[in-house]
Amino acid sequence: MGSRLGGGEPKAFAYVHGRSILTRSLETIISSGVASTIVVAAPEDFLFRAREEIDAVTKKWECEISITAVAGGSDRAESVQIALKHIGDAEYVLIHDAARCLTPPEVFVRVVAAVRSGAEAVVPVLPMIDTVRRAVADPAVGAEPEVLRGDLDRSLLRRVQTPQGFRAATLVRAHAQHRVDGEPATDDAGLVERLGTDVVAVDGHEEALKITYPFDLILGEQLARMHDEMDACKAARDADGAGSDARTDDRGAPR
Numbered sequence: 001m002g003s004r005l006g007g008g009e010p011k012a013f014a015y016v017h018g019r020s021i022l023t024r025s026l027e028t029i030i031s032s033g034v035a036s037t038i039v040v041a042a043p044e045d046f047l048f049r050a051r052e053e054i055d056a057v058t059k060k061w062e063c064e065i066s067i068t069a070v071a072g073g074s075d076r077a078e079s080v081q082i083a084l085k086h087i088g089d090a091e092y093v094l095i096h097d098a099a100r101c102l103t104p105p106e107v108f109v110r111v112v113a114a115v116r117s118g119a120e121a122v123v124p125v126l127p128m129i130d131t132v133r134r135a136v137a138d139p140a141v142g143a144e145p146e147v148l149r150g151d152l153d154r155s156l157l158r159r160v161q162t163p164q165g166f167r168a169a170t171l172v173r174a175h176a177q178h179r180v181d182g183e184p185a186t187d188d189a190g191l192v193e194r195l196g197t198d199v200v201a202v203d204g205h206e207e208a209l210k211i212t213y214p215f216d217l218i219l220g221e222q223l224a225r226m227h228d229e230m231d232a233c234k235a236a237r238d239a240d241g242a243g244s245d246a247r248t249d250d251r252g253a254p255r
């Protein structure tokens with residue numbers, strides 16, 4: 001729902017330099033060339049809107065891959081479980097946060113290469129750059145204020161992004177287990193890890209930021225503007241130069 005972003009509607013429909021977060025995510029996935037089927041899990045009341053955006057993207061890209069929208073569940077895990085019922089007999093599946101709509105296509109390609117070469121679960125990661133400490137309630141005063149106890153060794157910690165890639169059967173098994181144990185989880189790779197399966201890390205990308213708070217939207221807007229302007233410059237150059245591919249921009253997007 002994107003309540004942390006504010007704005008009163010699901011964040012997938014917030015605009016980032018003229019295109020919605022959902023549209024930008026779909027376009028990136030299409031341009032990465034890795035997907036044969038895309039399933040969008042959207043809040044039930046916004047399914048119509050999601051389908052309108054899907055239709056527009058499909059038309060713009062003359063896209064032949066199947067893109068469907070399904071009503072999501074009450075939380076992230078339930079939405080993924082519902083979406084997994086719509087992937088047909090796919091051998092591999094990627095789970096992506098629409099909110100990471102500026103993820104460069106190369107990250108999708110890296111994740112898919114790793115699952116194709118045998119990893120059961122793959123996540124893009126970045127190093128920790130801040131000092132990280134554990135917060136505990138101050139026993140002297142109750143829950144607030146919290147006090148900090150002990151450094152965590154940041155060289156051993158990673159910031160985990162999406163798309164997260166899986167052998168489909170492994171992810172289905174992880175979610176079946178989750179339905180039984182009910183342990184909270186903030187991502188899919190965490191569920192797979194609970195099966196005792198290794199999760200492999202590949203390089204993530206700073207531009208794959210998760211648009212969560214209003215500040216992220218400001219940052220995303222600037223990044224998107226920069227990319228869109230670069231694409232427009234390239235288009236203009238291509239249009240000037242005979243013989244070059246003037247039909248697509250830097251990311252391969254149709255004009």
Ligand SMILES: C[C@](O)(CO)[C@H](O)COP(=O)(O)O
Nearest residue numbers: 076097160161162186187210
């Ligand atoms: C999956 C994720 O993006 C990995 O960092 C993150 O856990 C999603 O968190 P959210 O609270 O569901 O946005």
